Amino acid sequence: MKTLVTALANQKGGVGKTTTSVNLAAALAARGFQTLLIDLDPQANATSGLGLDKTSPESIYPVLLGERSMEEVIAATQEENLFVVPAELDLAGAEIEVARMDNYLDRLRDALKPVVDSKRFDFIFLDCPPSLGLLSLNALSCANTLLVPLQCEYYALEGLSVITDMVIKIQESSNPKLRLDGILFTMFDGRTNLSKDVVEEVRNHFEDGLYRSVIPRNVRLSEAPSHGLSIFGYAPSSNGAAAYLDLSREFTERHGRGD
Numbered sequence: 001m002k003t004l005v006t007a008l009a010n011q012k013g014g015v016g017k018t019t020t021s022v023n024l025a026a027a028l029a030a031r032g033f034q035t036l037l038i039d040l041d042p043q044a045n046a047t048s049g050l051g052l053d054k055t056s057p058e059s060i061y062p063v064l065l066g067e068r069s070m071e072e073v074i075a076a077t078q079e080e081n082l083f084v085v086p087a088e089l090d091l092a093g094a095e096i097e098v099a100r101m102d103n104y105l106d107r108l109r110d111a112l113k114p115v116v117d118s119k120r121f122d123f124i125f126l127d128c129p130p131s132l133g134l135l136s137l138n139a140l141s142c143a144n145t146l147l148v149p150l151q152c153e154y155y156a157l158e159g160l161s162v163i164t165d166m167v168i169k170i171q172e173s174s175n176p177k178l179r180l181d182g183i184l185f186t187m188f189d190g191r192t193n194l195s196k197d198v199v200e201e202v203r204n205h206f207e208d209g210l211y212r213s214v215i216p217r218n219v220r221l222s223e224a225p226s227h228g229l230s231i232f233g234y235a236p237s238s239n240g241a242a243a244y245l246d247l248s249r250e251f252t253e254r255h256g257r258g259d
């Protein structure tokens with residue numbers, strides 16, 4: 001099977017990109033799929049959330065600069081089948097250095113190619129920073145699919161067109177194969193009409209692209225990173241774990257990958 005590369009992007013911060021990258025990747029790993037999460041956010045929340053050091057130079061940074069190979073910086077986590085390429089806080093500086101290089105939009109794609117070609121992983125996830133800058137563009141230039149986490153709040157739709165327009169531009173230039181794989185609602189609160197209204201409104205606009213699975217607001221999901229574990233390591237019987245497991249099943253169905 002080919003490796004499926006999925007970027008998680010949304011120019012808004014705090015919408016659940018990192019929580020979804022970590023826990024969707026962890027759900028697939030728990031189901032036995034070889035899974036790699038690449039942290040592209042200088043805040044390095046996915047890195048520390050899986051118990052890795054966000055000040056270590058063994059990170060994506062020297063890879064983007066062409067000084068290390070991607071394989072050299074792939075790190076194991078405490079969870080079976082789940083691997084991470086860490087970010088580091090200095091990554092913000094890499095953005096400036098990479099911008100001065102040739103093929104600055106293809107740095108990630110070129111570095112990832114040997115890993116994809118090796119078919120070592122079933123799934124690779126790219127956790128993007130909260131902007132559509134150079135690092136996110138690198139991710140979209142090499143991803144097969146884009147998953148957009150959306151927080152259930154007013155104005156959720158605002159900004160969605162920014163990212164759908166971006167997908168069209170990337171399809172027309174660096175990556176014709178990019179697909180908008182889906183929109184995922186996060187932090188859903190079933191007790192409020194607001195959450196329900198937002199889901200309804202987006203459903204009217206994006207029928208096909210929407211994930212049926214919805215991630216509820218669940219305090220365990222916000223606690224897990226401080227223990228350096230995914231929700232499956234920290235609270236496997238929580239609602240949050242059940243929701244990400246459901247999402248992982250819908251994800252593999254959508255991409256034609258059975259257990």
Ligand SMILES: Nc1ncnc2c1ncn2[C@@H]1O[C@H](COP(=O)(O)OP(=O)(O)O)[C@@H](O)[C@H]1O
Pocket residue numbers: 012013014015016017018019020045130186187188215216217218219221222223
């Ligand atoms: N379903 C959820 N329930 C409760 N808290 C959540 C949930 N999803 C995310 N959070 C919390 O919300 C904050 C922002 O989420 P995060 O995944 O870091 O967003 P992003 O990566 O888009 O900036 C974090 O503190 C995270 O722990």
Ligand SMILES: [Mg+2]
Pocket residue numbers: 017018019041045128129
């Ligand atoms: Mg994040």
